[in-house]
Amino acid sequence: MNVGLPKEVKDNEFRVGLVPAGVKALTTAGHKVLVEQKAGEGSGTTDDEFIEAGAEIVKTADEVWSRANMVVKVKEPIAQEYRFLREDLILFTYLHLAPARELTKAMLDSGVIGVAYETITNDQGHLPLLTPMSEVAGRMSIQIGAFYLEQINGGRGVLLGGVPGVAPGRVTIIGGGVVGTNAAKMAVGMGAAVTIIDRDLERLRYLDDIFGSRIKTLASNPYTIADSVAKSDLVVGAVLVPGAAAPKLVTRGMLKAMPRGSVIVDVAVDQGGCIETTKPTTHSQPTYYVENVLHYGVTNMPGAVPRTSTFALTNATLPFALQLAKYGAAEGFKRNPHLKRGANTYRGRVVYEAIATDQGLTYHPIDSLL
Ligand SMILES: NC(=O)c1ccc[n+]([C@@H]2O[C@H](COP(=O)([O-])OP(=O)(O)OC[C@H]3O[C@@H](n4cnc5c(N)ncnc54)[C@H](O)[C@@H]3O)[C@@H](O)[C@H]2O)c1
Numbered sequence: 001m002n003v004g005l006p007k008e009v010k011d012n013e014f015r016v017g018l019v020p021a022g023v024k025a026l027t028t029a030g031h032k033v034l035v036e037q038k039a040g041e042g043s044g045t046t047d048d049e050f051i052e053a054g055a056e057i058v059k060t061a062d063e064v065w066s067r068a069n070m071v072v073k074v075k076e077p078i079a080q081e082y083r084f085l086r087e088d089l090i091l092f093t094y095l096h097l098a099p100a101r102e103l104t105k106a107m108l109d110s111g112v113i114g115v116a117y118e119t120i121t122n123d124q125g126h127l128p129l130l131t132p133m134s135e136v137a138g139r140m141s142i143q144i145g146a147f148y149l150e151q152i153n154g155g156r157g158v159l160l161g162g163v164p165g166v167a168p169g170r171v172t173i174i175g176g177g178v179v180g181t182n183a184a185k186m187a188v189g190m191g192a193a194v195t196i197i198d199r200d201l202e203r204l205r206y207l208d209d210i211f212g213s214r215i216k217t218l219a220s221n222p223y224t225i226a227d228s229v230a231k232s233d234l235v236v237g238a239v240l241v242p243g244a245a246a247p248k249l250v251t252r253g254m255l256k257a258m259p260r261g262s263v264i265v266d267v268a269v270d271q272g273g274c275i276e277t278t279k280p281t282t283h284s285q286p287t288y289y290v291e292n293v294l295h296y297g298v299t300n301m302p303g304a305v306p307r308t309s310t311f312a313l314t315n316a317t318l319p320f321a322l323q324l325a326k327y328g329a330a331e332g333f334k335r336n337p338h339l340k341r342g343a344n345t346y347r348g349r350v351v352y353e354a355i356a357t358d359q360g361l362t363y364h365p366i367d368s369l370l
Pocket of ligand 1 (some may be wrong): 134176203241301
């Protein structure tokens, strides 16, 4: 199969769909990999490194897309890429189609086989291709919080780890899933006093087991949240209710009790945020104040560390890319039910039920089309 790797064109997107190790794995398996020149530049991989791994560098996106049987990307196609979609092409990337009517229409009109990272599952019923980005964002949340707590960066001048004779900074993490656990690892490592709040008691038991006495766990309710937030230098928002907007767990009123110059990093901002006063921000203008509390609400935090993020993402996507390249879409779906869950559009039909429901389109189970 010809596998195409175009350079990402979405604003401020520096990641890329494959790293040299992935190219090597694909070429060793007998596939041809066409890499658009400078596709890896933003994440620190040179054309020469791709060539060494067996890729052919091609000059234009047009050539990558037109010669490829499968295109591997990071972000969904944007309008200028719609013309590249066609029926005999597999597109393997993040798609997030449910709210994206225009893109869904372009994919259906073209007949492209759209396989979405975000709907692929594993044996535990989790979404393993979303996990790496939550790990990155969770770990970043503490280093970002520590940065903004410095007085010169607008915070209250607290060192999270404290020093001998001086109490450490206090961190409250709301939501103890992937983001929350990774945030806790970093905060504990820095020596902060860490509280994790979750509504799932089993999850709290697990966190208590792995962190022991180095963290405090609290069951989620308005009382524990208000009390813990009021005593915090840094609050990390990390809740997720799958398929729904994040609940507003920290109210504007609660902020009034927080120390002046304390910091909120609301990682859940991409689901609307779990802090009432959260609004989406960008890497170029990441912060704002409400009630003297510094808020950070960047919706694509992993974009700030494209090198780590690219490697983390491709570690998770490569086994599926190899399977698609080996068997093609139809046979790949038949062999691997988790890969099949990634099927979103197939030859002009919506084959993922939630997307069809959200957009009022007809749902065609993928099994009926294979
Ligand atoms: N901003 C970014 O760049 C970025 C990057 C990655 C992930 N995210 C977002 O971070 C959020 C968390 O992702 P995740 O992978 O950790 O999800 P997850 O499902 O692993 O964890 C979510 C946790 O929230 C808990 N929760 C749900 N309702 C709660 C409540 N009322 N009170 C307390 N806890 C509650 C759940 O029990 C669960 O443990 C998601 O919205 C995700 O999209 C954002």
